[in-house]
Amino acid sequence: MSETFDYVVIGGGSAGSVLGNRLSEDGKRSVLILEAGRSDYPWDLLIQMPAALPFPAGKSLYDWKYESDPEPYMNGRRIKHARGKVLGGSSSINGMIYQRGNPLDYERWGADEGMETWNFAHVLPYFKRLENALAADPDDEYRGHDGPIKLERGPAKNPLFQAFFDSAVEAGYNRTPDVNGYRQEGFGPFDKHIYKGRRFSASRAYLDPVKSRQNLTIRTRAFVESIDFDGTRANGVTYRRNGKTHQVKAGEVVLAGGAINTPQLLQLSGVGDAEHLQSLGIKPVVNLPGVGENLQDHLEAYIQYSCPKPVSEQPSLNKLRMPWIGLQWLLGRKGPAATNHFEGGGFIRSNEDVDYPNLMYHFLPVAVRYDGQKADTKHGFQVHVGPMYSDARGSLKIRSKDPREHPSMIYNYLSTEQDRREWIEAVKITREIMSQPAMAPYNSGEISPGSSFQTDEEILEWVKNDAETALHPSCTAKMGPESDPMSVVDPKTMKVHGLDNVRVVDASAMPYVTNGNIHAPVLMLAEKAADLILGKDPLKPENVDYYRHGVDQAEAGIVTS
Numbered sequence: 001m002s003e004t005f006d007y008v009v010i011g012g013g014s015a016g017s018v019l020g021n022r023l024s025e026d027g028k029r030s031v032l033i034l035e036a037g038r039s040d041y042p043w044d045l046l047i048q049m050p051a052a053l054p055f056p057a058g059k060s061l062y063d064w065k066y067e068s069d070p071e072p073y074m075n076g077r078r079i080k081h082a083r084g085k086v087l088g089g090s091s092s093i094n095g096m097i098y099q100r101g102n103p104l105d106y107e108r109w110g111a112d113e114g115m116e117t118w119n120f121a122h123v124l125p126y127f128k129r130l131e132n133a134l135a136a137d138p139d140d141e142y143r144g145h146d147g148p149i150k151l152e153r154g155p156a157k158n159p160l161f162q163a164f165f166d167s168a169v170e171a172g173y174n175r176t177p178d179v180n181g182y183r184q185e186g187f188g189p190f191d192k193h194i195y196k197g198r199r200f201s202a203s204r205a206y207l208d209p210v211k212s213r214q215n216l217t218i219r220t221r222a223f224v225e226s227i228d229f230d231g232t233r234a235n236g237v238t239y240r241r242n243g244k245t246h247q248v249k250a251g252e253v254v255l256a257g258g259a260i261n262t263p264q265l266l267q268l269s270g271v272g273d274a275e276h277l278q279s280l281g282i283k284p285v286v287n288l289p290g291v292g293e294n295l296q297d298h299l300e301a302y303i304q305y306s307c308p309k310p311v312s313e314q315p316s317l318n319k320l321r322m323p324w325i326g327l328q329w330l331l332g333r334k335g336p337a338a339t340n341h342f343e344g345g346g347f348i349r350s351n352e353d354v355d356y357p358n359l360m361y362h363f364l365p366v367a368v369r370y371d372g373q374k375a376d377t378k379h380g381f382q383v384h385v386g387p388m389y390s391d392a393r394g395s396l397k398i399r400s401k402d403p404r405e406h407p408s409m410i411y412n413y414l415s416t417e418q419d420r421r422e423w424i425e426a427v428k429i430t431r432e433i434m435s436q437p438a439m440a441p442y443n444s445g446e447i448s449p450g451s452s453f454q455t456d457e458e459i460l461e462w463v464k465n466d467a468e469t470a471l472h473p474s475c476t477a478k479m480g481p482e483s484d485p486m487s488v489v490d491p492k493t494m495k496v497h498g499l500d501n502v503r504v505v506d507a508s509a510m511p512y513v514t515n516g517n518i519h520a521p522v523l524m525l526a527e528k529a530a531d532l533i534l535g536k537d538p539l540k541p542e543n544v545d546y547y548r549h550g551v552d553q554a555e556a557g558i559v560t561s
């Protein structure tokens with residue numbers, strides 16, 4: 001006899017952790033989380049130690065190791081896509097940068113037909129419910145103060161941060177006290193989901209405190225292969241664990257496997273473009289051509305500089321120093337290993353055609369690529385930059401009936417005029433900021449791309465060959481009304497169109513990627529979705545003012561030094 005649960009949640013990642021907690025909160029419903037990866041053990045240094053963040057990506061023990069097809073506008077390069085394969089999902093291996101996105105991102109969501117309840121006023125209370133913004137003023141009405149996700153800010157004390165912020169001001173941009181508060185646009189310290197020197201992942205925030213609940217079961221190393229249907233009603237799911245196939249019955253199935261696995265699993269289970277499914281010998285349950293389409297992401301590049309002063313964190317990359325740095329962390333959660341080093345950055349508009357920031361900067365007081373490859377310099381630093389709401393769209397399709405075969409994915413980075421224009425602007429503006437007087441004592445030359453890349457064509461060529469994903473795939477099962485043939489998920493219930501009891505709650509359900517890192521928006525989406533699933537009254541919308549360039553508030557909220 002197979003077991004039965006009220007809710008079977010597929011994936012114990014960022015969204016799955018929120019759901020596990022909220023759906024089991026009142027003790028009335030049984031919840032099973034099936035997570036393909038292993039547990040995020042507290043002794044696993046590569047997860048827990050913030051500065052170890054480059055190590056899990058690319059390792060099968062932590063990462064699904066996806067790859068795009070040859071990208072047609074990137075000289076045919078395949079782009080590597082890391083995804084967390086462990087409890088906590090990508091939040092257990094990510095960069096720990098916390099960005100809500102701009103309020104106008106949600107106004108854009110809410111402007112689409114049927115999406116009114118996802119505008120900024122409606123999502124703000126859920127951001128506040130999830131966060132405990134430790135650096136914020138307790139009276140700050142924009143921030144949450146007692147939610148499960150603890151957030152530290154900055155501190156951005158390395159003198160390179162101050163020089164970067166000052167240079168941005170000298171170049172004509174502004175500072176802002178809190179990019180997640182009243183005003184996103186500007187430069188300043190960033191929030192991070194790190195608490196007392198340790199990664200504060202979604203599983204640590206939402207699952208660790210409630211693991212003993214009788215009605216919550218978490219199964220790791222449980223790989224879901226299909227959703228089992230009786231007509232348009234899901235009975236349960238089939239999964240592999242310890243070399244055996246298991247079936248479990250479900251009142252409801254909630255997909256939370258992330259923007260790559262969720263559309264993959266829907267297609268494997270017969271939910272997707274009927275013609276494509278039939279061509280692979282899969283019987284369609286419902287014809288939903290939007291499954292796997294509308295794929296969005298952020299592409300980013302590292303602009304690196306060498307530094308004549310001995311102030312950067314470059315020496316921390318020296319293998320001989322690592323044991324001492326590790327020891328400092330083990331003994332007191334202190335030292336260079338206790339932070340993600342992405343302690344500050346900024347948001348700007350690169351041209352007058354955009355209403356709100358279209359470029360994000362992360363400043364890093366060290367010159368090193370995400371995979372740990374360091375620049376050849378004694379001291380150095382870099383910025384990560386890239387367009388935040390590119391109009392390029394990609395798609396994802398399974399190649400066969402085999403659930404273990406990675407799907408075909410194409411992102412079409414740089415495929416549009418807007419995208420290419422913003423990339424050229426991004427590199428030129430970065431150079432302008434870095435050549436200001438405040439940066440002069442610290443900047444002894446651009447390492448990458450370097451002086452040979454000057455014309456628009458040269459800059460684009462460098463981007464094609466050098467840029468990487470910022471790891472924000474999303475929007476592959478977008479929310480929208482049933483009247484939109486490309487929408488997949490009903491915004492009021494999170495149910496998949498045409499199915500009785502299957503819902504999607506993860507980065508796939510976003511209609512548009514937001515203009516920042518997307519872990520926080522995914523947590524918000526899951527918090528709100530949990531209320532919708534439980535049929536609770538949603539939190540009351542909060543109509544607060546927020547900074548909009550050129551509109552009524554003019555220059556309010558600016559801090560110039």
Ligand SMILES: Cc1cc2nc3c(=O)[nH]c(=O)nc-3n(C[C@H](O)[C@H](O)[C@H](O)COP(=O)(O)OP(=O)(O)OC[C@H]3O[C@@H](n4cnc5c(N)ncnc54)[C@H](O)[C@@H]3O)c2cc1C
Pocket residue numbers: 010011012013014015016034035036037057082083084085086087088089090091093094095096097098099222223224225256257258259261265470471472473506507508517518519520522
């Ligand atoms: C290396 C890296 C760095 C990043 N840095 C940042 C950052 O600094 N800040 C930020 O905001 N965002 C960052 N992101 C992005 C962010 O972490 C993700 O967008 C977000 O966590 C996605 O949440 P999710 O719930 O949609 O999916 P995930 O958190 O990826 O969760 C999906 C879960 O489902 C499981 N799963 C998948 N398929 C199955 C299956 N068939 N059966 C069972 N389980 C399954 C997976 O193992 C995983 O645990 C980063 C991502 C990566 C990979």
